Amino acid sequence: MCEANAYLVREDGSEELLLKAVDKLTIDGDTVYLVDVFGRQERLRARVRSLALVDHKILLERTETP
């Protein structure tokens, strides 16, 4: 399976695991929707910073509130 783990990058640069085995990610405005291979869902105000698919890694960062 080619899912990836989604991490939230904190301001200090450390990474917090949000959801493992993510299959689908959808962006709608400043909201990121994640769905893992088991159908579990997460939603957060964030943006995608980077993907490293061979390393199974999705990095997200919080959207600053204006």
Add this chain to the structure above:
Amino acid sequence: MCEANAYLVREDGSEELLLKAVDKLTIDGDTVYLVDVFGRQERLRARVRSLALVDHKILLERTETP
């Protein structure tokens, strides 16, 4: 290998293949940088619309110019 193919979604909804076997994707402002497993690179003004990793699919859409 768990790379994905990156497509640009046109205004009519059709999908144009941009780069196969993408390993890394990085977003910097309104620019998306893609690197495939062979080190080939693409750069375009776009945003990520969605990922479907089990289907090996990354969908991007052009950033509207202001």
